[in-house]
Amino acid sequence: MKYKTILGLMTGLTILAASCSAPEQKAESDGWVDLFNGEDLSGWKPVAGTATFDVVDGVIIGTAVEGSPNTFLITEETFGDYILELDLKVEHKTSNSGVMARGQFDPAARDGKGLVFGYQIEADPSDRAWSAGVYDEARRGWLYPLELNPDAKSAFKLGEFNHYRIEVIGDEIKTWLNGQEVAYVVDDMDKNGFVGLQVHSISRPEDAGNKTYFKNVRIKTENLDPKPFSKDIFVVNNRLNSLTDYEKSTGWELLFNGQNSDGWKGAYKETFPEEGWTIQDGILTIAASDGSESTSYGDIVTKEEYAAFDLAFDFKLTEGANSGLKYFVTLSENNTGSAIGLEYQILDDEKHPDAKMGRDGNRTLASLYDLIKAEKQGRFIKPIGEWNKGRVVVYPDNKVEHYLNGIKVVEYIRGSQEYLDLVEISKYKKWDNFGQAEKGHILLQDHGNEVSFKNIKIKTLQ
Numbered sequence: 001m002k003y004k005t006i007l008g009l010m011t012g013l014t015i016l017a018a019s020c021s022a023p024e025q026k027a028e029s030d031g032w033v034d035l036f037n038g039e040d041l042s043g044w045k046p047v048a049g050t051a052t053f054d055v056v057d058g059v060i061i062g063t064a065v066e067g068s069p070n071t072f073l074i075t076e077e078t079f080g081d082y083i084l085e086l087d088l089k090v091e092h093k094t095s096n097s098g099v100m101a102r103g104q105f106d107p108a109a110r111d112g113k114g115l116v117f118g119y120q121i122e123a124d125p126s127d128r129a130w131s132a133g134v135y136d137e138a139r140r141g142w143l144y145p146l147e148l149n150p151d152a153k154s155a156f157k158l159g160e161f162n163h164y165r166i167e168v169i170g171d172e173i174k175t176w177l178n179g180q181e182v183a184y185v186v187d188d189m190d191k192n193g194f195v196g197l198q199v200h201s202i203s204r205p206e207d208a209g210n211k212t213y214f215k216n217v218r219i220k221t222e223n224l225d226p227k228p229f230s231k232d233i234f235v236v237n238n239r240l241n242s243l244t245d246y247e248k249s250t251g252w253e254l255l256f257n258g259q260n261s262d263g264w265k266g267a268y269k270e271t272f273p274e275e276g277w278t279i280q281d282g283i284l285t286i287a288a289s290d291g292s293e294s295t296s297y298g299d300i301v302t303k304e305e306y307a308a309f310d311l312a313f314d315f316k317l318t319e320g321a322n323s324g325l326k327y328f329v330t331l332s333e334n335n336t337g338s339a340i341g342l343e344y345q346i347l348d349d350e351k352h353p354d355a356k357m358g359r360d361g362n363r364t365l366a367s368l369y370d371l372i373k374a375e376k377q378g379r380f381i382k383p384i385g386e387w388n389k390g391r392v393v394v395y396p397d398n399k400v401e402h403y404l405n406g407i408k409v410v411e412y413i414r415g416s417q418e419y420l421d422l423v424e425i426s427k428y429k430k431w432d433n434f435g436q437a438e439k440g441h442i443l444l445q446d447h448g449n450e451v452s453f454k455n456i457k458i459k460t461l462q
Contacts (some may be wrong), residue, residue: 022059023167035075035117035195036060036217044073047105048114051199059215062199064095066208070137072116074103074196081169084195087161089213090125094204097123097212098135100196101168115252119143121166121175121183123212124156131156132164132175132182134236136189141379144183145406146235155180167226171239175230181229186237186244195219201313234310236389236406237416240282241455255302255311256456258282266341267299267443268331281299284444284453286323293447294338301329301339301441308396308461311442314387314454321350321384322451324369327392328440333431338445340428342414342435344392344402346451348384359425366390366404369420370426374402374409381405387454396461 035043038058046053049071052063062073079102090097098120109115117138124130126281132152134144146153155177156162165176171188174181197214225293232250237243241258255263260279261272275285276297289296306327313325326341333340345367349355365381382388382405391403394414402410412419415436428434444453 064210072196074194080192083164086217098198098199102190102193103196129153132177152182222329288450305439307439310459313456316452318450322447323451324445326443346368
């Protein structure tokens with residue numbers, strides 16, 4: 001009897017142990033694969049720099065080295081669509097790191113030293129706090145700075161392991177940091193590539209030896225179950241004149257469909273201009289004429305009027321070009337030249353003389369024309385001939401923001417005393433209640449220069 005009791009007890013414990021291990025077995029059957037085995041760097045290789053990588057107690061430790069460029073520990077295998085999860089820690093505010101998603105490597109670049117480029121999910125412990133934003137390493141720069149989602153700036157914890165979730169499915173990249181929704185980019189430049197862990201270069205000798213830690217690196221490439229965003233997150237969508245299902249569900253609409261002029265007409269006209277404005281290959285372009293303001297082909301405006309809204313658009317300048325996007329255009333002034341409204345300036349600051357006019361640079365690119373100068377950095381401006389991303393947000397409380405390539409460059413409040421004082425010393429002082437209409441049209445300006453537009457979308461704010 002005693003032998004049978006012990007045997008029965010052992011059997012029960014075996015069943016209990018099997019039951020307790022079920023979640024781990026389920027995780028394996030769900031398709032997750034460990035990219036890091038916790039013991040050594042099998043399946044990985046360092047490239048592009050001389051920072052070191054070691055494995056200690058199940059953690060990959062990258063150590064910064066003086067004089068080294070950015071160094072990456074990359075997988076020998078490449079991947080297409082996947083969900084990636086890992087934990088990452090940095091201990092110093094001056095450190096920087098990131099995770100390459102569909103990363104690319106050119107071994108011949110930089111005189112044979114090699115160059116890593118492509119999508120990088122940022123780890124940024126600095127005061128800027130753009131962790132889990134999307135950066136295009138060694139190529140286009142920032143795709144999703146956290147100026148587009150400032151609520152996510154507090155998610156990263158210095159000196160602690162931070163949990164990253166990265167979905168790269170089709171042309172969509174979505175990121176989470178410590179469970180918080182951070183970035184959403186739609187872009188199709190890279191369809192597959194390696195996973196990479198970055199140790200950033202250092203600018204100060206005293207930062208040599210700074211360490212970055214990675215663990216629990218796992219990937220899922222089959223039976224993918226993308227996680228929906230529950231919050232209203234701005235999407236950087238590089239598809240041509242298209243909206244994601246998520247954007248549609250959160251209220252976005254296209255203002256330009258890429259095929260015809262539906263929804264638009266000439267300012268002070270009943271129809272769309274018969275010449276000057278063309279639509280080809282999904283691009284809306286105003287032709288060059290004599291450089292004068294709205295006298296050759298004329299401005300175009302939306303047929304609808306808008307009050308509080310989020311408006312995003314892509315624009316491309318030719319050399320020396322001038323244009324603008326205006327909002328709260330009422331068409332009530334019946335003036336000559338361009339219709340009256342608040343203007344997001346679109347300008348070649350280097351070559352067009354208007355940049356040197358006005359007051360203190362308030363007629364430069366992305367400024368509130370003739371009122372407030374856009375505070376921008378050169379690194380966030382695309383060269384003439386390349387596409388830039390503009391954005392105007394008008395909140396229900398009359399706060400207004402201008403963005404250029406994801407960076408906020410202007411902020412003001414319509415109707416505030418500060419705003420009224422600026423109007424009083426501007427070219428608009430002769431117009432009663434300038435820029436304070438309850439609603440108005442969106443306008444694209446003909447200023448006699450060739451400028452192109454695409455991906456114009458708007459969302460009404462309540």
